Amino acid sequence: MTDHRTEGPATAPPLLLGPSLGTSSALWDKIAPELSVTHRVVRWNLPGHGGSAADLIGPGATVADLAGLVLALADALGIDRFAYAGVSLGGAVGLHLAAYHPERVSSLAVICSSAHFNGSKPWEERAETVRREGLAALAETANSRWFTPGYTVPRLVEDHRNADPEAYAACCDALAAFDLRDRLPSITVPTLLIAGREDPATPPAHLREIADAVPGASLTEIAGASHLAPAERPEAVLAALRGHFGGYASRGMEVRRAVLGDAHVDRAQARQVPFTARVQDFISRYAWGEIWTDPTLTRRERSMITLTALVAHGHYDELALHVRAARRNGLTPEEIGAVLLQTAVYCGVPAANSALAVAQRMLAEVDAEGAEGA
The missing domain is CATH 1.20.1290.10 (AhpD-like)
Incomplete structure (x- = not known):
């Protein structure tokens, strides 16, 4: 079974969190504990990453194979229907689940990801290099691919260095073959796209493409975030996920829009930066989610x-x-x-x-x- 970590009350609504290629469930360290207040959070690891066995997939693997591992994990944990959030490859898994297994997914957040990853050739070349040379050299460039200049998370870079090369290469095969653009209009679950404005791997245009194609989807861009936004800008990502997945923040956002209007709220969201994210989350949860929803007064x-x-x-x-x-x-x-x-x-x-x-x-x-x- 896929290696995983569970947090939060067993009776709470389940929320599965998927990682980016080269990282582990530590990608969610600054967010999962907060989400576990209202959800049963399950972080899973890719094959050959964290504690997951490398032989769960092999050469020629697909995103569908990875999605199958997630469904098997959910079944093993007794979870029938779940909310899902994933980063990059983990986000692609979420898109596949929503497109092909909508009965299992209650809502979806896709973070710094894409419906396609710039064609197969770059990933085929990376897979070949990793199978031949290992991951040491590639891990040396992780900071420039994952974070804005001057920022790093040593634990995640070390996870990249320690991933199993064969399993990593198989994940590259999955990215090479992935293109879900023609299935996007069929996705019916509530969908949130989160883009890092400084992300060179999956720039905001990739997330906008998904948002434009998935009916009713919304897009949030996070300033000062590169490819691993949950690690680099956790407060802003947390606020967006809370608003999307429920609780007082979600209910508050609905009331806030009803009272103040979509145009005002959209402008406020567009101006949000990491420095103001926690205040905005507080306002949504407390003022709009608790006070304005109290039925005592009209x-x-x-x-x-x-x-x-x-x-x-x-x-x-x-x-x-x-x-x-x-x-x-x-x-x-x-x-x-x-x-x-x-x-x-x-x-x-x-x-x-x-x-x-x-x-x-x-x-x-x-x-x-x-x-x-x-």
């Missing part, structure tokens, strides 16, 4: 409270955003005006005057947008 009532609080603290940029949100939540312009008039009594007339100016401008923009769409 969204109309929450909008009135929010408008008042923003006026009280002079947060007029946020006020503009929440005037739009209030209209989405069913407040009329007259009701918004009445709320702001109330703030004149308890927050002060100057604050209310500033708020009314902001609200007047935003309501005019909303009306204009409505007229254009009519």
Whole structure:
């Protein structure tokens, strides 16, 4: 059986994590423990990598063979249906599973991967070189292929050096033969693509190609990330995976989009960088996933409270955003005006005057947008 590591409650929804070629399950060290709070996380190793036996595959192996090993592992663990996330070759395995075994996959995240890997020749040549010379020389170039300049994860580079050459070459054979582009439109599971903006191996265009072809798929690009984004930018990858796979962050993202609109949320996501990723995750989980989903108050009532609080603290940029949100939540312009008039009594007339100016401008923009769409 494929070597694996399991974390999290046995009764939690299962989530399988697949590695990139040359790495081990250590690729997920900064992410798996966090995901295991809400999921039964299973990290698996490629043949000849980590603790997996090298003879699980041989020359001429395919991604379908690797997907078969994952399904066998899931069966052995008593897992019928699972969420799946994978990096590079691990992501290709996820695409294959979603395309050919959709009954087993509940949702999918494909990270720094592709529906094809730039043709067969480079991988055939790499497989030949590795079978002839081993992995030592190739491991010396791992940092430039995997990370942005100046960054490294010694444990992963050592895993690359210690992988079994024959099994590694067989994985190269699988990449050489892989091309799933014609099957992408058939994928129906919820799908997230995550691209590293600095990734030379599978640049964002490769992930965009998948996102454009898979119905309903979404794409997140992570600044400052190369090919092994989960190791180099774990906070940003974690936030994206939490949003996709469920829990408060996922529910919060749905409410956030419903209240603030897709355009605003998409802009916020596009501006996200590793420095802000944890704050964005906190907002999605706490503000939108717990507070705004509490049924004690209606969204109309929450909008009135929010408008008042923003006026009280002079947060007029946020006020503009929440005037739009209030209209989405069913407040009329007259009701918004009445709320702001109330703030004149308890927050002060100057604050209310500033708020009314902001609200007047935003309501005019909303009306204009409505007229254009009519």
